Amino acid sequence: MAPALLLVPAGLACFVLAFGTGVEFVRFASLRPLLGGAPPAGGPGPRQGWLAALQDRTVLASLAWDLGLLLLFVGQHSLMATEAVKAWTSRHFGVLQRSVYVACTALALQLVMQNWEAVPSAPALWEARTEPWATWVPLLCFVLHIISWLLIFSILLVFDYAELMGLKQVYYHVLGLGEPLALKSPRALRLFSHLRHPVCVELLTVLWVVPTLGADRLLLALFLTLYLGLAHGLDQQDLRYLRAQLQRKLHLLSRPQDEAAE
Secondary structure, three states: HHHHHHHHHHHHHHHHHHHHOOOOOOOHHHHHHOOOOOOOHHHHOOOHHHHHHHHHHHHHHHHHHHHHHHHHHHHHHOOOOHHHHHHHHHHHHHHHHHHHHHHHHHHHHHHHHHHHOOOOOOOOOOOOOOOHHHHHHHHHHHHHHHHHHHHHHHHHHHHHHHHHHHHHHHHHHHHHHOOOOHHHHHHHHHHHHOOHHHHHHHHHHHOOOEEEEEHHHHHHHHHHHHHHHHOOOOOHHHHHHHHHHHHHHHHHHHHHHHHHHH
């Protein structure tokens, strides 16, 4: 039992790292572009045109650096999700396989956020600078971001957040309950294999709905949109399963009202 209990601090440490990274990502993706404010008077000069930006080595170097960070994150996230790497980590880390994957993903995302280079002098695809747009567009974006993050957290809870973070695997192992995924239905396992990112639409809203879509934010939104699109492979069978689960949950929620009415 003692060696098994040692797994608990390791699993908790990975969870704390992932949770803290998630909080930091909210700041990076939402608070910074929405509440960053206008550049100071002594800050960067006016934005260049697209043609001038494409000839500016400073702008291109910053965008290339950001692209490299994104490739590093996606490479880690995808490579460690392959069956070969999952088998290797399971062989060496056992029940902590999912926790190790989550921790490595958190570290890769931290690397992106801490080293991201904004390009304020590059052109923007759109920018709300004149009234009343300069007031109302950021407010509308802020409301949509709040709704999106609330939906993301709700969906993660529905999709068994403890299992996604690797905590449930450690808990079940310590209690001798086996693998949590073994208790799920084949249709649920099939859905999870096709739906790697259950918060795609909400995350895309966060990425794209901003008052100013500068060159570096455009790169971030385009790259992650492409990645999220390729990571999804839902078919009609998955959609029927989702629809059946939604109808079942709605039926369970409506039963107390029906019984009270009788």
